[in-house]
Amino acid sequence: MREFVVPKTDTKIVGKIELEYAFKLAAHYDPPQESHTPRGTFRYQDIVSGEVSGERVNGTVYPDSGGQYDTVRADRIRDVDAHFMVKADNGEWLYMEHVGYRRTDGYYRAIAYIETDLKGAYEWMNNTTFVVTAKESADQREVVFYYYIAN
Amino acid sequence: MFLEDESISRRRFLGGATTAGAAALGGLTLAEIAGAETPAGHIGSDATPPAWFEGPDPSIPKAGLRWAFSATVFFADRVMINTMDSPAGRGYTSVGGGEIWGPRLQGRVLPHSGADYYKTTFTTYYMLQAADGALIFIHNRGTMRRFAGPYERGKPLAPAPAPPAKQDSVWTRFRATPVFTAPLGPHDWMNHTVFVANSQRQANPDHTVFSYYEVL
Numbered sequence: 001m002r003e004f005v006v007p008k009t010d011t012k013i014v015g016k017i018e019l020e021y022a023f024k025l026a027a028h029y030d031p032p033q034e035s036h037t038p039r040g041t042f043r044y045q046d047i048v049s050g051e052v053s054g055e056r057v058n059g060t061v062y063p064d065s066g067g068q069y070d071t072v073r074a075d076r077i078r079d080v081d082a083h084f085m086v087k088a089d090n091g092e093w094l095y096m097e098h099v100g101y102r103r104t105d106g107y108y109r110a111i112a113y114i115e116t117d118l119k120g121a122y123e124w125m126n127n128t129t130f131v132v133t134a135k136e137s138a139d140q141r142e143v144v145f146y147y148y149i150a151n
Numbered sequence: 152m153f154l155e156d157e158s159i160s161r162r163r164f165l166g167g168a169t170t171a172g173a174a175a176l177g178g179l180t181l182a183e184i185a186g187a188e189t190p191a192g193h194i195g196s197d198a199t200p201p202a203w204f205e206g207p208d209p210s211i212p213k214a215g216l217r218w219a220f221s222a223t224v225f226f227a228d229r230v231m232i233n234t235m236d237s238p239a240g241r242g243y244t245s246v247g248g249g250e251i252w253g254p255r256l257q258g259r260v261l262p263h264s265g266a267d268y269y270k271t272t273f274t275t276y277y278m279l280q281a282a283d284g285a286l287i288f289i290h291n292r293g294t295m296r297r298f299a300g301p302y303e304r305g306k307p308l309a310p311a312p313a314p315p316a317k318q319d320s321v322w323t324r325f326r327a328t329p330v331f332t333a334p335l336g337p338h339d340w341m342n343h344t345v346f347v348a349n350s351q352r353q354a355n356p357d358h359t360v361f362s363y364y365e366v367l
Contacts, residue, residue: 004248004262007225007356012252014221015349015362017326018302019204019214055207077343099330101343109345109366111328113292127272127294129326131347131366133214148204148214150326150347151302 019131019148023054025086025096027061027143029068041072045140047084054147057122059088070102078102080110092120098132098145108134112147199254201367215367219346220253222279224260225358226267235271242269246277249358255365256338257282273327281338288332291361293350295325325350327361 027050035042045068050061066084073079082098093116100110112130116122129150136143201217227247233239244267249260258281265277273293278286297311301322311321327348331341345366352359 002263004225006223006248006250006259007358009223009353009356009358011223011351011353011358011360012221013351013360013362014218014253015351015360017216017347017349017362017364018202018304019216020302020304021204021206021211021214024211075343099328100345103343107343111345111347113294127296129294129328129347131214131216131345133212133366135212146206146211146214151308151324 018151020151021054022130022147022149023052023057024147025050025052025061025145027084027145029141029143032068032140034072037071039071040074043070043072043078044068045070047082050084050086052086052088056124057088059086059094061085062087062093076104080108082110088122090121092117092122094122094125100132100134102134102136108136108143110134110145112145203367216347216364217367218253219363219365220251220256221360221362222249222251222260223358223360224249225356227263240270242267244269246275251279251281253363256341261286279331283337285334285336285338287334287338287341289329290332291327291329291348293325293327295323298322298324323352325352329363 028048030046030048032043032045046064047061047067049063052059052061062085066082068080068082070081071079078101080098080100080102084096086094086096088094095115097113098110102108110132112132114125114128114130116125118126130147131150132145132147134143134145199218201215203213203215205211205213225247227245228243230243232241232243235242245263246260246265246267248262251258251260258279261278261280265275267273267275272295273291275289275291277289279289280286298321299309299311300320302308302324311318327350329346329348333339333341346363347366348364349362350359
């Protein structure tokens with residue numbers, strides 16, 4: 001391994017992040033289907049429908065546009081990997097991707113990446129990092145995601 | 152060695168992040184953090200108080216952030232396959248090394264352990280080495296947007312003016328979202344915690360400071 005000499009700098013700073021609430025998404029899923037794989041338990045859940053609501057965006061989840069493709073690890077924590085499409089009330093499409101963890105202690109958090117029309121009303125979502133906190137029903141079929149912009 | 156060719160450098164893409172962005176972002180110095188009040192009863196690695204953010208009504212769960220650690224990452228070679236303006240544009244910026252400090256992780260960036268293989272946003276893969284020797288893999292994705300001025304709570308952000316308009320007050324919101332793979336043991340918490348980072352590009356020498364926050 002080549003060595004590297006870290007230059008002396010005066011940039012030992014702690015930059016700020018402020019979260020700003022944006023909207024919520026209530027998702028309705030089919031029951032999870034689990035299968036055993038070399039990586040752990042693969043857990044697929046089809047997204048049947050959903051509603052997006054907030055001051056800046058309202059819309060619906062496009063039925064069967066994706067779902068959750070999670071992996072249940074050896075420590076029982078779920079690596080969350082969710083993909084689906086939303087149709088906003090003005091007809092524009094949003095692609096939503098979520099990466100996060102759902103723990104057995106109730107911690108269910110993710111980062112959402114959203115892609116939208118460059119000329120559309122929701123262009124502000126592109127290249128915006130969303131911090132998501134989620135609440136899951138006991139039967140795991142109802143999940144509400146709350147999206148905060150990381151400013 | 153840094154490639155300074157403007158046509159292939161990411162500087163243009165980063166826009167104001169190098170200087171104006173870093174200055175406008177400000178942020179706290181280590182001394183300020185050290186001098187900040189810590190709640191009674193909090194000791195050791197969890198000493199930094201969290202910040203909580205809420206929605207417009209109490210039915211919305213609050214979201215919390217707590218500073219975990221920061222990293223300076225120094226870059227080495229800068230290469231571009233095609234141009235950034237082309238649909239196939241792919242950049243390569245190798246990671247030379249760096250330092251990690253803060254309440255929950257100390258150590259270094261493993262020298263020459265990876266790179267940013269960016270397209271329109273950055274996608275980095277490299278290794279961290281904790282003070283106890285543990286190797287931690289970081290896969291980091293970033294988002295970047297430029298605004299007319301810094302974020303102020305409760306106020307909408309206006310887009311940055313297009314060059315050649317004055318860029319002095321442009322604020323670059325540069326955020327990174329890492330996924331860590333750490334060995335079992337004292338760093339296992341990183342395997343099940345969502346993080347978000349404030350990122351600030353610095354010049355002379357060319358490096359980026361990442362301030363990593365745990366999402367609570």
